[in-house]
Amino acid sequence: xxxxxxxxGPLIPRNRAAHPVAYDPDYKTSVSRxxxxxxxxxxxxxxxxxxxxxxxxxxxxxDNNLILNFTQGEAPAxxxxxxxxxxxxxxxxxxxxxxxxxxxxxxxxxxxRHIKDxxxxxxxxxxxxxxxxxxDDDGAYEFMTIRPGAYxxxxxxxxxxxxxxxxxxxxxxxxxxLISQMYFQGDPLIDLxxxxxTIKDRGQLDRLVAPLDMAGSRPMDYLAYQFxxxxxxxxxxxxxxxxxxx
Amino acid sequence: MTQTLRRxxxxxxxxxxxxxxxxxxxxxxxxxxxxxxxxxxxxxxDGALGEPITITGAVYDGTGWALRDAMLESxxxxxxxxxxxxxxxxxxxxxFCRFAADKDSGDYALSTIKPGRTRLRDGxxxxxxxxxxxxxRGINIGLLTRIYFxxxxxxxxxxxxxxxxxxxxxxxxxxKTGEGRYRFDIRLQGDNETVFLDM
Ligand SMILES: [Fe+2]
Numbered sequence: 001x002x003x004x005x006x007x008x009g010p011l012i013p014r015n016r017a018a019h020p021v022a023y024d025p026d027y028k029t030s031v032s033r034x035x036x037x038x039x040x041x042x043x044x045x046x047x048x049x050x051x052x053x054x055x056x057x058x059x060x061x062x063d064n065n066l067i068l069n070f071t072q073g074e075a076p077a078x079x080x081x082x083x084x085x086x087x088x089x090x091x092x093x094x095x096x097x098x099x100x101x102x103x104x105x106x107x108x109x110x111x112x113r114h115i116k117d118x119x120x121x122x123x124x125x126x127x128x129x130x131x132x133x134x135x136d137d138d139g140a141y142e143f144m145t146i147r148p149g150a151y152x153x154x155x156x157x158x159x160x161x162x163x164x165x166x167x168x169x170x171x172x173x174x175x176x177x178l179i180s181q182m183y184f185q186g187d188p189l190i191d192l193x194x195x196x197x198t199i200k201d202r203g204q205l206d207r208l209v210a211p212l213d214m215a216g217s218r219p220m221d222y223l224a225y226q227f228x229x230x231x232x233x234x235x236x237x238x239x240x241x242x243x244x245x246x
Numbered sequence: 247m248t249q250t251l252r253r254x255x256x257x258x259x260x261x262x263x264x265x266x267x268x269x270x271x272x273x274x275x276x277x278x279x280x281x282x283x284x285x286x287x288x289x290x291x292d293g294a295l296g297e298p299i300t301i302t303g304a305v306y307d308g309t310g311w312a313l314r315d316a317m318l319e320s321x322x323x324x325x326x327x328x329x330x331x332x333x334x335x336x337x338x339x340x341x342f343c344r345f346a347a348d349k350d351s352g353d354y355a356l357s358t359i360k361p362g363r364t365r366l367r368d369g370x371x372x373x374x375x376x377x378x379x380x381x382x383r384g385i386n387i388g389l390l391t392r393i394y395f396x397x398x399x400x401x402x403x404x405x406x407x408x409x410x411x412x413x414x415x416x417x418x419x420x421x422k423t424g425e426g427r428y429r430f431d432i433r434l435q436g437d438n439e440t441v442f443l444d445m
Contacts, residue, residue, distance in 0.1 A: 007367075014444060019259050020386035027261075029384030032308040033434050039444035042408055046364055047377050047392075048445050050329040051321060052286070052342035060281065069280050091254050102285075104269025113277055114265040115349075116315070128280050130269045166262065166269055174321040175445055177379055179388060181260040195261060198386045204258045230254045 009234035011044040011175045012091055020198035027194045028155055048175030049234075054100045056134050063132050066105070066145035070128030077127035079108030079146025081222040084182070084210065087139040088169060091233030095139030101229075102168040103143060104130040110149030110161075119151055144222070150189055162189035162196065171231040182227045183209045259387035266317045266381060271344060286344030289320060289358035294338035296325025296359035301393060301420055301428045304352045305380060308435030312352025316382040319344050320356055320393075322375070327362030360395065366404065373403035375418075380432060390443045393430050394419045409441055417441050 022034035062069040067077045084103075088096040106112050106129065109121035113129050127146070135141045145165070152160050164181045171177065183190050190196050190209065199205040216224030267275035271284040304312040320343045323329050324336035339359065347354050356376075364372045376393040394400050396419050409415040417440045420428035432440050 011445075015256065016444070018255050020261075022386055024386070027384070027386070030261075030386060031384075032311075033313075033382065033384035034386075035389065035439055035442050036435055037414075037439050037441070039442050040405070040408060041444040042405060044445045045366055045372060045404070046329060047321065047323075047372070047375070048390075050331060052340070053331055054285075058285075063281065070277075072279070089254060091256060093252060093254055100285075102269055104265065112265045112268060114268045115276060116264055128268070128272065128277050130272050130277070130280060132281075132285075166260075166266070168262075168270060174377055174379070175390070177319070177388060178257065178259060179262045179266075179381055180257055181263075195263075198260070199258045201258075204255070207255075207257060208260070230257045232256055233254075 008049060008172060009236045011048060011173060012233045012235055013041070014232060017201065018204050021200060024194070024198045026156070027198055030198070044173070044175050049173045051170060051172055051174040051176070053098070054134060054170070056098075058100075059132070059134060064141075064143045066103075066127070066129065066131045066143065068144075069131060071126050075126045077107065077146050078124050079127075081144070082147050083142060083144055083216065083218075083222050083224040084165065084227055085140070085142035085213075085216060085224060086227040086229060088135050088141065088229045088231060089139055090171070090231050092236075094233070095135070095137070096171055096231055097135055097137045097139055099135050099172065100132060100170045101135065101141050102130070102132040103145075103165050105145065105148040105165045106151055108146050108149050110151030121149065121151070147184070150187075155194060159194060160189050160192070162187045162193050167229065169229055169231060176231045178229075178231060180229075181208060182225075184225065185209055185211045261383060261386050262317065262381035262388075264315055264383040266315075267346060270317060271346060274346060284344065286319065286340075286342050289322065289340055289343035289356065291338040291340065294324070294359050295336050296362075297426065299358060299360050299426045299428060301356045301358075301376075301430050302353055303430040303432060304354065305347060305382070305432045306434065310436070313347050313382055314349050314352050316347040316354070316380055317344065318346065318354055319379045320358070321377045322358065323361040323364050325359055325362050327364045329364070370404050371402065372405070373400040374398050375403075378432075385434075389434070390445065391432065391440055392418050392443065395422070395428065396420060397422050405443070414441050
């Protein structure tokens, strides 16, 4: 029964057409890592409707400042200073408050601080490349960081990733879990990127491109980009007290 | 013409890529000091009630090669079948855990307690299970599956019962290999491809 006051409601079924295809030969690694069988589609259960809750106490004061957090404020990272901000909403338009947002990215030269990244662009001794924050009551979040560089990657003979920031968002239920990437307005490499184009609906891909937000920038300090995120919503109705139909 | 529907569309997924570790588990990735510790390091804390278990396995691609770069997350109930946040749930069960394939062997390990049976809105019971979400380079949208246990009665579980091809249900069942030890392999593609869920 869903008359328990704590029942947040079932998740709205995922619209898979809004997402990338699993198998895309232009993104070669997906060929051997994409399931061939259809997914088993079912109504969500309590397993997917609940999820971990992270409190604001988790956060250190520099967690959402990638310019400073690798050196704990000792020395700033190299690169074009930017502020990236937005809101996390769900499909019903409600804000998603108190949810963890994690990001990671390459440095200004397009190099990740990762053992597997062998690109010869130099590491920045002052840049780690990850940050995290928790949305406020309106679902709003913000990060200070540097604009990541584009980088080449082994796929087709000369593929380059557009400038991007990787995002991980939790929501309030494990079934809302989402990892995605933010791109930057005006980057010509977006049109050439096979990873971006695993999303076949151009309107959906455009939703990953953050516009320049001059009003959110600060003169003589940083530019701003706005990146809003929409997670799966929940069905909230009085008419939920019948057994699940097949 | 009609009214405009007041609905938003979910933001599309993108692959977590090869460097997911520096963002989600930076200490594991060799970049300590940004956070005190990685998120989701432990599914349980000392004093969690229930049977301690360790589940080991690997994530295989369509050629049978174990992924060295997969990151996994798990979510589960406590031994009484209550999820963290539900009234009366065991305060020593975090429920959530994040872990990665070993960069040399590809094996992962999850140490936790065996979850209890959980209940659906309509009163039906779910057999003990742990939800698992898999991300890696080449996976364009995270893959959701479940770990069930071969020493539990799974016969009435609503999810397992919905798998039309009965042999495929076995792909969701961990095999007991010793006292408190289970093996659960995930096959992204090919023979015995794991059942992935859209829930
Ligand atoms: Fe990347």
